[in-house]
Amino acid sequence: MIKLLLIASVMLSISLFSYSFADTGCRRDCEPPTLGVLYTGQRVVENGLSINEKSFSVAERTQTIPTINVKTGQPINVKLVVYENSGVTQLRDVSLSIGNYEDDRNKNMLATLSFKQPFTASLGQPLVSGSDVSQVTSIEDTSGLFQDVLISASEIDSYRTEVDMSFKVLRPLEASDIIIQTMDAKRGTGYNIFYDAIKVNGKEIIQKVEKSIKIPPPPLKQIQKKVSLQKIECREGLEKITRNNGAVACVSTYTADMLRNMGLAS
Known part of the structure; x- marks a missing residue:
């Protein structure tokens, strides 16, 4: 009888141990950076997205928010609050794209702005574009959609990082989606898609290209x-x-x- 009780106890322990990983099927850190809630539903960030001082709580991977209307050439200020459960130094990438998103296979990114933290970096102080930390920011904008881009990041606390992005859009856009991608040091990747988040009205702004002055050699x-x-x-x-x-x-x-x-x- 004692042996049977011991065997039953061991089997129950194994069952409970297995169940403890049943939620994610993962025995390590599988929680990607988030703008709002964890897999468990626990909210760790309030108002993870702000556009021109209008704030939105993030609860779902995809959600529709009221469209922000701006004019061509008008500054657009986006603030993202990103929670990384392994600590701010484990955050590697926070990217913002403007485009149209149907699903992972059907998406059209017009332009992308990114804050990229090197694997050796620490957010002890704000990191700004052009700082001496390599690969802190990047801009993918082959169509020339953006102008006057500024990207900075600062530590809020041990787990939360604030990423600020400022830019101007040079041509009108119909209601477009904002796609946020985050990644941690273990390459855990999170996505948030905000449908019809921004619309740009007005006329296209043509950037004047200064003609280079030809200086003849001696x-x-x-x-x-x-x-x-x-x-x-x-x-x-x-x-x-x-x-x-x-x-x-x-x-x-x-x-x-x-x-x-x-x-x-x-």
Whole structure:
């Protein structure tokens, strides 16, 4: 009888042990970074998403929020509060994309902004774009949708990181989705899709491309490239002269007049 009780006790312990992992089927940290709730339903972040100071609680992987209307060229400020259960130093990537999302196989990302924390980085102080920590931010915008992008991140507490993204949209967009992707050091990845989150009205803003000023090389280098003496050019502010020995030079107007008056150049 005692042996039977011991066997039953062991079997029950094994059963309870197995059940303790039944929720996720994982015996390690499988909880990806979140903007709102854990797998258990526990809320760890209030108002995980803010757009132009309008805040939204995040509870589902996909949700529809009231559309934020902006104009082309108007600053858009997005604040994300990200909870990582292994600690802020284990957060690796927080990305924001604008586009259209139907499912994982059918999505069109127009542009993506990312805060990427290196594996050796620590958020003891705010990290800003252009800091000396490599690969802190990245911008994927081949279509030229964004302008004046700023990305920064700071530690709220041991588990929460605030990521701030500011940008302008240069062309009108119909109601578009915002897709947030997060990743931790164990490559646990979380997604949040906010349908019809933003709409951009107004006219397209064409960025003026400044024409590069062509600065001719010195006359000697032009001659070495077999440019004829008649076609040698001088940079702005200098005048071409031909010395009596046939050499071409680029000099100031004052020097050119003086040499001509002295009969040393033409």
